[in-house]
Amino acid sequence: MDVKTLCLGLLAERPMTGYEIKKRFETGFRHFFPAGFGSIYPALAELAQAGLVTVESVEQDKRPDKKVHRVTETGHRVLVDELVATDPRHKVRSEFVALVYFAHLLPPERVAAVLDAMMRDWKRVLLDDLAQADRPGADGACPELTPGMRFALEFGRTMVSTALDYVKQQKPQLLRELEESSRPAAARNARAAE
């Protein structure tokens, strides 16, 4: 499954512009399928070329035309086929965890900064992105959430808060242990320098 299929799925809810789709990816999608303009606009162009969506240009003054995309019948059929054929995978790629894994190679202050930065990020995701997604009428939200959407949203919240709690709780112990194992080395270095 790629960004193209996700766009098609979002458009099945209601017609949208690329810009609106981007907003949907940010709120409530970011935590399980990140995508930016650089992948969304080309995806929409391909969908249009394949006849899976139609594009209607809406003029605006002092702005580029809005391009409203609508799923065609073929598009809907292709979407369902694609979804049925997709294997459920779940991949994590975390520079954060990798950095912690190699924490023994880093200065403890840097490790502390890494943990803090990640916690800040997750807090923002919880408060800004995921909190918005179920307010009907909120910007970038879906008018009415299906059971699957609620499941996905709640899954995201659960995972992000679990991650946040884990880091918050383990941080003091990690830093203590790192300093304990680096202090003897510092002592050795000091002796060697004499």
Place this chain on the structure above:
Amino acid sequence: MDVKTLCLGLLAERPMTGYEIKKRFETGFRHFFPAGFGSIYPALAELAQAGLVTVESVEQDKRPDKKVHRVTETGHRVLVDELVATDPRHKVRSEFVALVYFAHLLPPERVAAVLDAMMRDWKRVLLDDLAQADRPGADGACPELTPGMRFALEFGRTMVSTALDYVKQQKPQLLRELEESSRPAAARNARAAE
């Protein structure tokens, strides 16, 4: 950060062959940074060419030569620089959550199968991969775990079991709700067919 840096970091523990590195990626790394032969072998070749590791060929009969990789002094410096400069990110890409998000477009049996497949997968990760990683002396495990490694491992366990628990707990409700919202449609269709 890419597979190259991760390989360099693993080699900083002790010299290894590509095959051994692959095993390390499978046990205890898979949950936060997946990589296969297709990315590991080219990464090792690049590290060697850049002088960050040396390669020693060890003859074996009836098998291709083992190639043992060792980090050079330059390699170690480059590794630390790279780690210090890396921003902590944490990305999830989940076809699984996407499928659930679009569950209303799928037959409920398919949704049930998707949930079951994912739970099976996560159970295997917990029992096969993550369970091995801290047994010192176990195959593909690190001789002695640093505080950071323990943190990363426990983080993985926490996240995977949280995901598993969430799906296990929410599955009945999701399926019930999906069938409730599809049954009216079936009724409509039946009426329309008369």
Place this chain on the structure above:
DNA sequence: GAAAACATGTAAAGAGTTACATGATTTC
């Protein structure tokens, strides 16, 4: 007799990220 473990790689295709390119309006 089949499957898994051991052991290395290449090549092409597919996908996503980042930076570039433009520009008015509104809000802080």
Place this chain on the structure above:
DNA sequence: GAAATCATGTAACTCTTTACATGTTTTC
């Protein structure tokens, strides 16, 4: 005066995935 919102896109780069290619030994 700066930053965010609205609104579109392209192009180059980087990276990963998948399939190909080969072959023995050990375990079930």
